[in-house]
Amino acid sequence: MRLALFQLDAAEAGDGEAGIARARRCLLRAREAGAALAHLPELAIPGYGVEPEALQAEAAQAPAALARLGRMVHETGVALALGMPIPEGGAVRNAAVFLAPGAAPVVYAKRFLYGEHERAAFRPGTVGAPVVAFAGLRIGLLVCFDVEFPETVRALALAGADLVLVPTALPAGAGARFIARTLVPARAFENGLFLSYADWCGADRRFRFQGLSAVAGPDGALLAAADETGAAMLVADLDPTAIEAARAANDYLGELRAWRERGRADG
Numbered sequence: 001m002r003l004a005l006f007q008l009d010a011a012e013a014g015d016g017e018a019g020i021a022r023a024r025r026c027l028l029r030a031r032e033a034g035a036a037l038a039h040l041p042e043l044a045i046p047g048y049g050v051e052p053e054a055l056q057a058e059a060a061q062a063p064a065a066l067a068r069l070g071r072m073v074h075e076t077g078v079a080l081a082l083g084m085p086i087p088e089g090g091a092v093r094n095a096a097v098f099l100a101p102g103a104a105p106v107v108y109a110k111r112f113l114y115g116e117h118e119r120a121a122f123r124p125g126t127v128g129a130p131v132v133a134f135a136g137l138r139i140g141l142l143v144c145f146d147v148e149f150p151e152t153v154r155a156l157a158l159a160g161a162d163l164v165l166v167p168t169a170l171p172a173g174a175g176a177r178f179i180a181r182t183l184v185p186a187r188a189f190e191n192g193l194f195l196s197y198a199d200w201c202g203a204d205r206r207f208r209f210q211g212l213s214a215v216a217g218p219d220g221a222l223l224a225a226a227d228e229t230g231a232a233m234l235v236a237d238l239d240p241t242a243i244e245a246a247r248a249a250n251d252y253l254g255e256l257r258a259w260r261e262r263g264r265a266d267g
Contacts (some may be wrong), residue, residue, distance in 0.1 A: 001135040003163075005075040005196055005234040006037035007213040010157075013047025016058045019084075020045060020068055025234075027076040028223065033235050038133045039198045040082035041167050041213075042144045043094065048169040049206030052121035057087035059092040062114040064106050065242045066097065070176075073099045083143060083167035091123035096141040096167050098132065106132050110143035111152070128155055131244060136240055137194075144168040147187060147197070148179065157191035157253055162243055164195045170210045180212035183220075189220030192247040194238050201229055218246035 006026045013019065021244035023040060023265075031036035042048060044066060046058050048208040058065075062084060073080050079100040086095040086107060093109035109125025129141040140163070147153060147166045155165055164187075170176050180197065194217060201211035211228040215236040224234035247253065 001037065001138055001238045002033070002035040003037050003039060003196060003215060004030035004033050005039045005198050005215055005224065005235050005236070006041075007199055007201050007211060007230075007232045007234070008041055008044065008146055009202045009231040010048065010200040010207070010209055011202050013200075016046040016049070016061055016065060020065060023069060023080065023082060024072050027072055027078045027080060029233055030078045031076050033233070035078060035235060036247040037079040037081065039165055039196050040080070041198045042083035042096075042169040043085065044167065045138070047086040047204055048138055048209075049117075049198060049204035052117070052168065053083045055121040055128060056059045056092045059087045060182055062086045063132070066099070068078045069097075070099055070105065073103050077101055081141070081167065081248060081256070083169075085122070086157075088125075089193055092121065094118060094122045094143060095125075096129070096143045098139065098165065100132075100134050106130060106141070107142040108143070110146055112145045112149060114145040115184065128159075130161045130218045131156060131161045137238065142166045144170065146234045147195075148183060150190070152165055153187045153191050153195070157193055158256075162193050162240060163238060164193060165196045166195065167198055170199045172208045172210045176210040180214060185216040185220040185222060186216060188216035188218055189246075189250075192218045192243055192250065192253065194218060196236075199208065199230060201214065201226070216256070218243045219249075
């Protein structure tokens, strides 16, 4: 399965309408590249550094936005994963959304909110993302800070995920390069799966972002990687046999399951 990851310039973000138009352009570019899936950053609609009140207002438009995005996915034949605010359970959530042609949207609400900006706008999600089948792979969703907790990726791997899509808005600063270039590949390696990490670059009205978007393979190698600066489209071909090889070499999941079974038997 061919994946197109888009590292977007935060200076171009600003409102929901612009975000939807940007998503359409990305879908068209992904189709031109022969990709089955386009992956965009956290809060690609409307943008990460938007005022909390504006993010909450955008959430009210989420049903209409999802309908428009669904039509774009149908028209292009390319699936889409991106971040956007959604209303859920009487609250506004920072969500990752996966839309595939002919399928209902899959929505995951970020459980680990980062910083005062997010906590002012959102409430944390309370449930994990479902794992859904697409193009020969099983896909799970996380958002940004979620991936820095090893338990989140491990839970998706144990649920059968082959690919974890992580829309992110990694701020520039101490530790950011380690997260993007060490922690993210480690999450892929220790779970024997593909992990796609789509970040912003540049700066919006509030934040400067690290860039360094990447697609990591199940052996921990970077299949595609962006620089710290500059918008980019990364294209990576995800071969399911790489998962089999990685798990045969280091069967962390199998060993973990066996360890848990022994614990239950001993108890």
